[in-house]
Amino acid sequence: MDKAERCPDQQEQNSKASVAEVNGLPAVGPARARTGEKRWVRKVKWQTKPRVGRGDTVLVVTAHPDDEVYAHGVAIAALSERGARVVLRIASGGEAAEPGSGDLSAEEARRRRARRLAASCATLGVASWGWIDEGRWIDTGSRRTRDSLTLADRGDLADALTPHIRDVRPDIVLTVASDGLTGHPDHILIHHAAVSAAHACCTPVFGSYLLPEDIARGHALLAGVLPGVAVGSGRMTGLTPVERASFEAPRRGAVVRRAALDHYTPGLGTLPLGELVATHPGRGDGLLLRAVYDAVGWHVERYAVVT
Numbered sequence: 467m468d469k470a471e472r473c474p475d476q477q478e479q480n481s482k483a484s485v486a487e488v489n490g491l492p493a494v495g496p497a498r499a500r501t502g503e504k505r506w507v508r509k510v511k512w513q514t515k516p517r518v519g520r521g522d523t524v525l526v527v528t529a530h531p532d533d534e535v536y537a538h539g540v541a542i543a544a545l546s547e548r549g550a551r552v553v554l555r556i557a558s559g560g561e562a563a564e565p566g567s568g569d570l571s572a573e574e575a576r577r578r579r580a581r582r583l584a585a586s587c588a589t590l591g592v593a594s595w596g597w598i599d600e601g602r603w604i605d606t607g608s609r610r611t612r613d614s615l616t617l618a619d620r621g622d623l624a625d626a627l628t629p630h631i632r633d634v635r636p637d638i639v640l641t642v643a644s645d646g647l648t649g650h651p652d653h654i655l656i657h658h659a660a661v662s663a664a665h666a667c668c669t670p671v672f673g674s675y676l677l678p679e680d681i682a683r684g685h686a687l688l689a690g691v692l693p694g695v696a697v698g699s700g701r702m703t704g705l706t707p708v709e710r711a712s713f714e715a716p717r718r719g720a721v722v723r724r725a726a727l728d729h730y731t732p733g734l735g736t737l738p739l740g741e742l743v744a745t746h747p748g749r750g751d752g753l754l755l756r757a758v759y760d761a762v763g764w765h766v767e768r769y770a771v772v773t
Contacts, residue, residue: 559572
C-alpha cells in the first residue's frame, strides 16, 4: 500500500501540526514551510487562542488503567473542559495492580479495575473508554506468562490499535514518550505501538514525559518523609526531548487529577505526602510519581513532539 492509499486525507492531515513550545495545550494548526522544511513551531496561549478544543477529538492510548491520570490527567481534564472529545484506549486491564489480585482470576481483577477506571474517566472528563483487545494482553506485574502485555509483539499491538484510530478519527494522539514516562516496559511498548499505528493513520502524536530534574525533586521530597528508604523501580530517569510541547493547564486541573487518582487508591492523590507514606504500603513508581507532582505542580504536564 503506497502512502496515498494509506493516507487518503493526507492533504487535510498535513494541515495538522504540533507545537515545539506551547504555553497551553498541544496546538493543531497549519504547518508552515521554511527553507524547504515543515515547521511546526507555534507559541500560543491556549487560553486566548485555542488550537485543540470544541469539535476536536483526542485519542489517549495507555498500557494500564491509572496511566490516564499519571501521564495525561491534566491534558484530559483541560481538553474536555474546552469542548474536545477525549477518547481512551487501554492495552491491559491493570490486573496485577488490583488489590488482592493474587486471589482473583484475571477476569475478576480486570472487572474490578474497570470500575475504578470508569470513575477516573468520569472525573477527568473522558467521553468514552475501551480496551484495545480485552483479555488479549494482561498486566501480570513481575510475572511473565504468554498473555503478559510485557511480552506482546509490538507489531501485533499496533495492528490491534490501528482500527481504533481509524474508527475514532482523532486530531491528535496522546501517549507516553519513548522512555515510557517511568521506564516501565509496558509503557515503552505502548509508545512504540501507538506511534506506529498513528503513523499508519497519518495522525500527530505527543508523548508525555518528565525531566530528570523533576524526578530528582520528587526523590528529594520523599527523602524528607522516608529518610533512607528507596522509592521507585530505578527505571524512572527522565527525558530531555529535542522538540517539546510543554504546557501548564489551569490550576483547577490539579484538583481534578488528584481526585481521579483517589479512585484507584484512596488518598493517593489527596492526602499530604507525610500522611500518605504512613498509610500507603507501596514504595514503587506510583509513590515516586506522586512526589514528583507534589514538587513540580499537579497542574503541569510535559509533552514531546513525537510525529
